[in-house]
Amino acid sequence: MLSVTMLALAGQLLGAAMPLASGTDVEHGRPSATSAEQSGDQSGDQAQPPVTFDPTRFDSLTALSLRSFLDSAAEQGLPLGPLINRALEGAARRVSGARIMQVVRAHAAAMAEARAILGPTTPVADLDAAATALRAGVDEKALSAIRTSRPAGSVVIPLMVLTDIVQRGVPIIAARDAVTTIARMPSSDDALKGLQAAVAKNSVRGPGMAVDALNRYLRGTVSGGNPPSAPATTDRKPIRPPSP
Amino acid sequence: MTDRDVLPFPAPDQDDADIAARIAALYERTPATEARQADRCARAVLAQSMHQSSRSALGVSRTRWWWGAAAAAVLITATTRPWRGVVSTQEADSAVGRAIAAATLSGTVTPSDSAVRFDLTLPTSASAVAIVGDFNGWDQNATPMASRDGTWSANIPLTPGRHVYAFVVDGKRWIVDPLAPQVPDDGYGPANAVVIDGGPQ
Numbered sequence: 393m394l395s396v397t398m399l400a401l402a403g404q405l406l407g408a409a410m411p412l413a414s415g416t417d418v419e420h421g422r423p424s425a426t427s428a429e430q431s432g433d434q435s436g437d438q439a440q441p442p443v444t445f446d447p448t449r450f451d452s453l454t455a456l457s458l459r460s461f462l463d464s465a466a467e468q469g470l471p472l473g474p475l476i477n478r479a480l481e482g483a484a485r486r487v488s489g490a491r492i493m494q495v496v497r498a499h500a501a502a503m504a505e506a507r508a509i510l511g512p513t514t515p516v517a518d519l520d521a522a523a524t525a526l527r528a529g530v531d532e533k534a535l536s537a538i539r540t541s542r543p544a545g546s547v548v549i550p551l552m553v554l555t556d557i558v559q560r561g562v563p564i565i566a567a568r569d570a571v572t573t574i575a576r577m578p579s580s581d582d583a584l585k586g587l588q589a590a591v592a593k594n595s596v597r598g599p600g601m602a603v604d605a606l607n608r609y610l611r612g613t614v615s616g617g618n619p620p621s622a623p624a625t626t627d628r629k630p631i632r633p634p635s636p
Numbered sequence: 637m638t639d640r641d642v643l644p645f646p647a648p649d650q651d652d653a654d655i656a657a658r659i660a661a662l663y664e665r666t667p668a669t670e671a672r673q674a675d676r677c678a679r680a681v682l683a684q685s686m687h688q689s690s691r692s693a694l695g696v697s698r699t700r701w702w703w704g705a706a707a708a709a710v711l712i713t714a715t716t717r718p719w720r721g722v723v724s725t726q727e728a729d730s731a732v733g734r735a736i737a738a739a740t741l742s743g744t745v746t747p748s749d750s751a752v753r754f755d756l757t758l759p760t761s762a763s764a765v766a767i768v769g770d771f772n773g774w775d776q777n778a779t780p781m782a783s784r785d786g787t788w789s790a791n792i793p794l795t796p797g798r799h800v801y802a803f804v805v806d807g808k809r810w811i812v813d814p815l816a817p818q819v820p821d822d823g824y825g826p827a828n829a830v831v832i833d834g835g836p837q
Contacts, residue, residue: 477770484774495823528820556817
């Protein structure tokens with residue numbers, strides 16, 4: 393018990409001694425202090441906003457555990473920004489320190505797996521999106537297919553769309569095939585966003601409607617019959633309620 | 637003990653007693669029925685009843701067993717209504733649609749050159765709404781949203797890339813836009829994600 397208390401005090405002192413500014417610009421909603429050393433953001437990667445670790449947002453034991461874990465993650469070459477964000481989100485939602493540590497560890501493991509699949513030079517935003525996709529149930533084969541569909545560009549939007557439509561009930565294989573098919577098209581980000589919107593709008597209308605919307609949208613987009621901005625599902629008549 | 641003692645009705649007069657005695661005597665003289673003959677009679681009656689042709693009375697044919705079966709099938713079909721599943725699905729879909737329409741929780745994200753505008757329409761009144769995300773350190777006090785005509789809005793300058801966010805209503809209730817891209821519930825609760833253009837495709 394005494395050692396735990398001493399560790400906690402040491403953590404507080406360490407946190408107070410290190411100038412980890414956590415203030416945010418309320419007007420602009422952007423972290424006002426950045427530290428590449430603390431956030432672990434890679435230089436030249438502007439897609440991920442810098443984020444700082446604020447130990448005062450956590451209890452002393454959680455802050456100490458997080459700092460130790462972030463140090464080990466940095467030694468493994470993992471970007472710390474997404475991990476710090478997951479921790480800050482947990483603190484804002486007022487969940488327990490144990491849950492925060494569990495989520496941060498799981499996200500770090502998913503990012504390491506995503507880096508092994510996508511490559512060591514994958515940008516932080518791509519790694520974060522890929523880790524999120526893995527945690528949503530997307531498999532390694534789907535990630536590789538997404539990477540292959542866009543060998544040079546960012547895969548953030550395809551991964552975000554894939555994660556979302558899988559969560560809305562589309563089977564992984566169908567979702568992977570649809571997203572990779574659209575992602576191979578030039579300037580396909582808008583088409584992918586349209587796919588997400590079509591699936592999201594129809595998935596709330598009943599089971600099976602998400603897959604139906606995906607198929608209809610894919611037919612309209614790939615064949616060129618309908619522009620991506622006009623999802624094929626908008627012409628579907630609403631279901632008439634049965635007469636009493 | 638005689639029959640007279642066990643009869644539950646009043647004793648008959650003498651004439652009835654004589655008649656009863658003669659009937660009893662005749663019955664006692666009647667030879668016993670042979671078992672084979674009784675069996676033959678029963679089989680004959682049963683066979684005749686099974687192969688009896690349809691008879692009509694007053695122009696209406698006598699009902700047969702398949703008529704009863706057909707009536708039972710119609711009754712069961714009308715009672716259970718196998719097509720009821722389709723109707724239930726339609727009702728469920730309509731109920732979902734009505735619930736969603738009633739909730740009227742909707743949000744929009746409108747990127748522009750200088751900032752990204754987040755709009756949120758709530759189905760119920762709220763005293764304060766804030767947007768939190770990885771762009772403000774998930775700080776509820778960092779980015780309050782302004783209310784106008786029932787819609788809460790905030791302009792946030794965001795760097796290109798992917799951002800995860802959520803809305804906090806009255807400092808307690810965390811909600812997400814149901815139609816915006818969502819990230820999985822990783823133990824905290826759902827959140828939305830948005831990608832600001834700017835990176836290479």
